[in-house]
Amino acid sequence: MVADMQSRSSAPRTGRPRSAEADEAILAATRAALVDLGWSGLTLGDVATRAGVAKTTLYRRWAGKNELVVDAVAALFDELELPDRGSLAADIEIVVLQFAAILSRPEAKTALMAVVAESTGDAALRDRIRSSIVDRQKHLVTQGRARAQARGELPVENDPETAARGTDLIFDVIAGAVVHRCLVSSKPVDTDWAGDFTRLLLNGLTGVSPA
Amino acid sequence: MVADMQSRSSAPRTGRPRSAEADEAILAATRAALVDLGWSGLTLGDVATRAGVAKTTLYRRWAGKNELVVDAVAALFDELELPDRGSLAADIEIVVLQFAAILSRPEAKTALMAVVAESTGDAALRDRIRSSIVDRQKHLVTQGRARAQARGELPVENDPETAARGTDLIFDVIAGAVVHRCLVSSKPVDTDWAGDFTRLLLNGLTGVSPA
């Protein structure tokens, strides 16, 4: 979703409309190509062929490889959800395992790191990644925290600015640790590791409150 | 250092030796090119020109862009050290800030993520990254933990296998969180954030010990 710049602002009222099937076919072809060839092996010409679409059509909708792949991969992360397991520990563990499951898919692995690498020199791409992928999942943290506060497991934050800082911190710790474990250490995120990590984070959150 | 496969095993005893200056010139040129062009813009022909070396010389020593960049960037992380600041909290904070300082350099940013992305489909590259960069810094964790145990801040681990698991976990959490903060959230790792993170991790480590 949220493919090009044209669908956001006023779409042209006249002329032939863009094919919605083509959009989905292109994104699916991109994911398939990522699985087969990886980020560096992926070429826009190949994606166009797989999608049964002309290469020029592809360039009309996306500025380049980076933007295309961000959109193609963003949908994968919408699978994340947070069923109420009754305790903060269980909630953390389940989201860690879900996130790791997504990262185990080859298209997610190779694409995520690559677009982040490209984004280091491209502010617009950085914003696109954040709005399409990262910020969309941040509600999981606020949701889990709210539940924990309702259960009395966590203290209630008074200052909204402090709460936002805490949310960002928790998100960076969880996402960062799982990504690092999966892609850098390349060791499995099984229930053992998820349990260890959950205990560590839980102790950190429920321990002595910050100054 | 540790450039090619030839320097590890028995170097040829006969013939013209490889130029050591060329090695360093190439790696320096690679870092410079990463700053100017980023990962995707870097070409081996350009690196060779910058280094004042023929392109063929480059291909004799490195299999490709991935391996070259890993070696070029590995040296950056050797700056990390752990001066004894007297408390575990201070030790964590200082290493977080040091790591963030390295990640603030554009050549480190773009190269690290890119080679990790490439490594998702290349086991040999994954091992090269681990042995050249990651595992080299793991001693910081064991060192900091040993000091904290000597101070009585942390309990002593009896089982060496449990201790290793803990080391890996701490490493993933620290490195992962800092990387995520810098490159994905793209927010500054200042003393405020480092302090928040340190409190969180410290509480997690000193809290109720794992089952």
Add this chain to the structure above:
DNA sequence: CGCTTTCGCTACGGCCCGTAGCGTAACTGT
């Protein structure tokens, strides 16, 4: 039915890749 926009297709210059071939330079053992 005109107007507008998208679509598929072809073709193109340009850049970079990775290798081959050559003559030269550097170092080693006899």
Add this chain to the structure above:
DNA sequence: ACAGTTACGCTACGGGCCGTAGCGAAAGCG
């Protein structure tokens, strides 16, 4: 001193992908 061996700089090449231009046809709208 001399042959043997390896690294070096240089040039050249086929091949692949890029990103765009130009065309005729198709699909909507008033």
